[in-house]
Amino acid sequence: MNAKFSMPILAIEGGATRTRAxxxxxxxxxxAEAESGPANPVAYGVEATADTLTALAKRLLPGGDPPLLVCAGLAGAADPAVRRVxxxxxxxxxxxxxxxxxxxxxxxxxxxxxPGAGVLAISGTGSGVLAKNMRGRMLRAxxxxxxxxxxxxxxxxxVDGLRAAAAMADGLGPDTELLALLPAAAGLADFEQFPEWSAKAEKRAVAALARVVTGAAEAGDFVAAACxxxxxxxxxxxxxxxxxxxxLDTGFRVFMHxxxxxxxxxxxxxxxxxxxQYAEAQFMPCPLTGHAAVAAWARNLDQTPDWASEWSPVSAMDKPPTPDLPMTERHRADGPxxxxxDALGIVRLMNRMDEGVAPAVAACADHIARAVEAAATALRAGGRLIYAGAGTSGRLGVLDASECPPTFGVPPERVVGIMAGGDRALRESVEGEEDDRDAGARDLAxxxxxxxxxxxxIAASGSTPYVAGMLEHAKKCGATTVLVSCNPSPSIAADITIAVNTGPEALAGSTRLKAGTATKMVLNMMTTGAMTLAGYVxxxxxxxxxxxxxxxxGRAARIVAALSGVGEKTATIHLERAGWRIPVAVLTAAGNLSIGDAEALLEKAGGRLPGALKRL
Known part of the structure; x- marks a missing residue:
């Protein structure tokens, strides 16, 4: 072990799908180790990537102690300027x-x-080849x-599989099962929906279809095998x-990853x-992968190579400190x-910045799913989902809660929205209320x-005192706590933290923009997902x-018709007889039951239609 780096190391490895430390x-x-979403400076920007890495690192540091050495190997970090920052x-x-x-x-x-020579071949979401000779020179392909x-x-x-399927559809290529398999895997009704899907799909969503191609190839589809x-x-x-x-000498090693x-x-x-066919080589998997490989490289490093960038306090003594503002408060350093x-330029800029919101939410999918499961468990147990926030965040919580009774038929008291400053704050700016920590606890109590x-x-900055006070009181009462934030390093603690890194706003500090959009997306997923798991869908x-x-x-009639197989007019009759209760109408229409029998069947199924239909 090199004495230079015989010290604690925080090692980070980030690819196109996730980041591990x-x-x-x-x-x-x-x-200790931890994982978060992707952190690619090309895809998400340098500042957003730095925030994601910092938040991930802080989860691992024992007692908040600073690490002696931090090393990060990241996709998208080929530019020396990006690495230095x-x-x-x-x-x-x-x-x-x-x-x-x-x-x-x-x-x-x-x-x-x-110290030896070798070639690294990577074939994952993306691909690449990196070769190294005995003198340490590296070359990429x-x-x-x-x-x-x-x-x-x-x-x-x-992509090759999609093109082969398109060729078959156009009569320009041989038959292949891919024409049917690919749209099914993507959740599409037919292949012709792929052009619209592909225009919006992330790279990793497209790459996920490779499993369909390899599966078809292994099943004997010669077109897929050719791909x-x-x-x-x-x-x-x-x-x-x-x-x-x-x-490289004959018999060089090829590390497959x-x-x-x-x-x-x-x-x-x-x-x-x-x-x-062209060279003699030894093939082997990579014994070291992920952050273990990053740590091993750093530990045995004699000097920083030209393909890495190093920072130390000594080298930065003459530089001003970087302000550590929440991401939602930062000013974009780059124009326009x-x-x-002009008007069109403003629209295009804001639209372009909004394009990063969905990927940022997707990076938090695992944490959102945990919140969905917790909320579903609460609803099934007779508990509640309670939203709380201030300003835009609070208004979005109240909005989402208010839409649940008409959409899912739950009583208003089952999904509740609390707003700092009360109902008046829904229509007027009462932003000072967010600073009252005790008020948050009182309102929840x-x-x-x-x-x-x-x-x-719900706190875009991740530090709103009103929300902090409310979650502290919730924890004391034994409730499960969730924090929805747009700061990757929130200061408020919760059982489940959803920290969507939306980056600086087009109008610095205006969290009704990207942060508001991301927050509404998360809340949509929480309530819709929870209600679905609880049997309301x-x-x-x-x-x-x-x-x-x-x-x-009219929508109710279409729902009853779709689930029972009767026409919409007949469905309307069943609804009228059932007092416009959709589950009862579905059961009377699908099972030819009386109102009383349908109600009894629903009661046996815990009041939920999916379970009742299984009993027909």
């Missing part, structure tokens, strides 16, 4: 003695190849992203070219055969700014929360809806 003791043992941000915010930032490829190869082909990646394999073999051949060509350019190379035997076989644009309830505090239909006007009565 590990805290290693001075003896090299792993003390990220290294500085991490070093300062974590009070580290040294911070290193490089790509996700370089430490993986360096750690596994050691590919790894430039989708626009440049991403050859040999899951993304490119999925797999072609992409394996293209990745192999990059390996051979890189080895030749570095003049990524889902296609590791998990798909057909792809790996075609890849190895293609390399063997709103006041520099008026509802007498208990262990059956879920209390969700069946086959994507709001079967507990209250048909209180002509539009909703």
């Amino acid at each position: 590990g805290f290693y003791q001075a003896d090299g043992s792993l003390a 990220l290294a500085e941000r991490l070093g300062r915010r974590l009070d580290a003695r040294r911070a290193l930032v490089t790509t996700d490829l370089h430490p993986l190869l360096a750690a596994n190849a050691g 590919g790894a430039r992203g989708a626009v440049f082909g991403d050859e040999g990646s899951a993304y490119r394999l999925a 797999v073999e072609e992409q394996a051949r293209r990745l192999a060509a990059q390996v051979v070219a890189a080895a030749e350019r570095l003049d 990524g889902s296609l190379l590791v998990e798909c035997a057909l792809f790996q076989k075609a890849f190895r055969q293609s390399v063997d 700014f709103l006041d520099e644009l 008026a509802l007498s929360p208990d262990a059956r309830d879920v209390v969700a505090g 069946h086959r994507g239909l709001m079967v507990e809806m209250r048909p209180t006007n002509a539009k909703l009565r």
Whole structure:
């Protein structure tokens, strides 16, 4: 072990799908590890990436103690300027003695190849090849992203499969099961919905379809097999070219990494055969992966190579400190700014900035799902989902809560919205109320929360005193607590933290913009998901809806018709007889039951239609 780095190390590895970190003791043992969503500076911006990494790192540091060495290997960190900024941000915010930032490829190869030569071949969501000779010189092939082909990646394999299916649909290519399998896997009714889907889909959503192609190939579809073999051949060509350019000796090692190379035997076989046609090589998996590889590389580093950037307090003594404002309060450093644009320019800028909201929410999917499950458990147990917030955040909570009774048929007291400043604050700005921590506790205490309830505090900044006071009181009462924030490093504690990193706003500090959009998306998922799991939704239909006007009565008739197989006129008759109770009308129509028998069946099923239909 190099004496220079015989110290605790915080190692971070970030790819296109997720980011993982590990805290290693001075003896090299792993003390703790954690995971978050993707942190790619190209896709999400340098500042947003720095915030994500900082929040992840702080979860691992024992007692908040600063790490001696922070190392991050990240996809999208090839630009030295980007690496330098990220290294500085991490070093300062974590009070580290040294911070290193490089790509996700370089430490993986360096750690596994050691001082010897070798070639790293990666085939995951993206692809890339990195070769290293005995003198330590490294050379890359590919790894430039989708626009440049991403050859040999899951993304490119999925695209080839889609194109092969399109060729069959147009009568230009041979028959393939992919024409039916791909839309089914994407949740589409037919293949012709793919053009619209692909225009909005993230790269990883497209790449996920590669499993369909490999599955079809393994099942004997020769078109799918040709797609797999072609992409394996293209990745192999990059390996051979890189080895030749570095003049590696015969029998060089090829380290295989990524889902296609590791998990798909057909792809790996075609890849190895293609390399063997042009060179003699030894194939092996990577013994060290993820943050373990990053830590091993950093621990044995003699000096910082040119493909990594380093920061230390000594090198930064003459630089001003970086302000550690919440992301929602920061000013965008790069223009254009709103006041520099005309009306169309303003619209386009805001629309472009909004494009990052959905991916930021997607990065928090696991945490949102935990909140959904907790809320569903509360509803099934007779508990409540209670929203609380101030300003825009509070208004969004009240809005979402108010829509649950008509949409799902739940009593208003089952999903409650509390607003700092009361009802007047819904229509007028009473922003000063958010600073009253005790008021948050008092307002929640008026509802007498208990262990059956879920209390969700909504605070874009993650530090609103009103919300903090409310969640503290909720915790004392035994309720499950959730924090919905748009700051990746919120100061408020909760059982479940949903920290959506939406970045700075077009109008600095105006959280009614991107932060508000993200918050509404999260709340939509929480209530819709919880109500679905609790049995208030069946086959994507709001079967507990209250048909209180002509539009909703028409919708109710369509729901009953769809679930029972009768026409809409007949469905309306059943609804009228059932007092416009959709579950009762569905059961009388589908099972030819009397009103009384339908009600009894519902009661046996806990009052929920999905369970009652299974008993017919």
